[in-house]
Amino acid sequence: MRKELPRTGRTKEALLDEMRAMKAGDTDWQRGRAPLFVFKATQELYETNRAAFFEFFTENALGGRRAFPSVKRMEDEVVEMALSLFNAPPDAQGTMTTGGTESIIQAVQACRDWTRKQRKAPRLRGNIVAAESVHPAFNKGAKLMDLEVRRAPVGLDFRADPAAMEALIDDETMMIVGSAPCFPYGVIDPIETLGALAERRGLWLHVDACVGGYLAPFAKMIGRDIPVFDFSVPGVSSISADLHKFGFAPKPASTVFYRTPDKAEFNSFDFSDWPNGRFLTPTIVGTRPAGGVAASWATFEFLGVEGYKQIARDLMSFIDAYKAGIRAIDGLEILGNPHLSIVAYGSKEFDVFRVAEIMHAKGWLPGLVQKPKAIHRMMSMIHAVSLDEYLADVRAAVGVVRQQGPQQASIKATY
Numbered sequence: 001m002r003k004e005l006p007r008t009g010r011t012k013e014a015l016l017d018e019m020r021a022m023k024a025g026d027t028d029w030q031r032g033r034a035p036l037f038v039f040k041a042t043q044e045l046y047e048t049n050r051a052a053f054f055e056f057f058t059e060n061a062l063g064g065r066r067a068f069p070s071v072k073r074m075e076d077e078v079v080e081m082a083l084s085l086f087n088a089p090p091d092a093q094g095t096m097t098t099g100g101t102e103s104i105i106q107a108v109q110a111c112r113d114w115t116r117k118q119r120k121a122p123r124l125r126g127n128i129v130a131a132e133s134v135h136p137a138f139n140k141g142a143k144l145m146d147l148e149v150r151r152a153p154v155g156l157d158f159r160a161d162p163a164a165m166e167a168l169i170d171d172e173t174m175m176i177v178g179s180a181p182c183f184p185y186g187v188i189d190p191i192e193t194l195g196a197l198a199e200r201r202g203l204w205l206h207v208d209a210c211v212g213g214y215l216a217p218f219a220k221m222i223g224r225d226i227p228v229f230d231f232s233v234p235g236v237s238s239i240s241a242d243l244h245k246f247g248f249a250p251k252p253a254s255t256v257f258y259r260t261p262d263k264a265e266f267n268s269f270d271f272s273d274w275p276n277g278r279f280l281t282p283t284i285v286g287t288r289p290a291g292g293v294a295a296s297w298a299t300f301e302f303l304g305v306e307g308y309k310q311i312a313r314d315l316m317s318f319i320d321a322y323k324a325g326i327r328a329i330d331g332l333e334i335l336g337n338p339h340l341s342i343v344a345y346g347s348k349e350f351d352v353f354r355v356a357e358i359m360h361a362k363g364w365l366p367g368l369v370q371k372p373k374a375i376h377r378m379m380s381m382i383h384a385v386s387l388d389e390y391l392a393d394v395r396a397a398v399g400v401v402r403q404q405g406p407q408q409a410s411i412k413a414t415y
């Protein structure tokens, strides 16, 4: 039976009781049992974020220019601080969005319109050439804009293979893509080589730093070996970077940046042919939560460079311990050489999805890669809390799988 709107309302207390009871059936993310979806650095930052978000709970970032200069100022300052972080030239521009998908769709649309103008080909259909490991958001954007996405196999190190990508480029290619890092394997693609390719072929290189954008610069500052991925690479035209992932701001918050104003020009939507006059929005959405803007600004100001470096230190030491723990389990191996906090591990000896099934039964929601089969986690400090418990459960699960002998898992990889 379809649920209907209740005839009369209930008290706040009654509702909160019910919502909390509903939550009891959710994955226990606070103890690191969700392989992705949630991010946390420290309790102090979490509390600051909540306070900042609720301070601007009702305001609307759509009205930033006219009604809420406070929101506009915070948005502009977030973009400026991030542009500096990504070594952008002085006239580079950017905007906040509500997520990685929106940032990517914005960049794809700006690239399409810029390329059509450059090539004086307003009807050019266009294609995007990317490694097979790039996020589905590129296909989502392509679907909306009737573009084609061509995915090239990754190399043996699971990074984008520039030669395999170049083989897919033709006269209709508009954009090439590199990830920093890609979601499936957590490795940063060879952005310098892709930048050179983009320059040589006159193409727009988008770097999808949705995952790594606000972690990689600080990991580098603390001495980690992080390949260059930002505007210091000459061929990079645009970058997407999510604040609501490893920027540690609450959802919804992401950013997209363009190297030059002539490219940024195609990002916004400007329309006047309706009864209410000029309708100018920086992105495809209209109403946007000001809470996401305010909390992102507060996160930057609360942490500063030193705060982010400390988070990178804590997180990367945890990841080192995690990798060492996985490597110490006989039969498991980590795919490639993950640069940040996404790690996937598989096995040449048994079906690792069987391990995932046993882990699932113990309350660990599995994150899975299907090519090659692997167990996948995008981790933050929430996962550090249960490191020992997780590793002990994996070790025990591997033991069970070995004992059971050859058996195929029935679980399927689902994002």
Ligand SMILES: Cc1ncc(COP(=O)(O)O)c(C=O)c1O
Pocket (backbone or CB within 6 Å): 098, 099, 100, 101, 102, 135, 137, 179, 181, 182, 183, 208, 210, 211, 242, 254
């Ligand atoms: C590499 C990468 N790009 C883009 C996205 C899309 O981000 P969102 O889920 O915020 O739309 C993700 C999400 O995990 C991602 O891992």
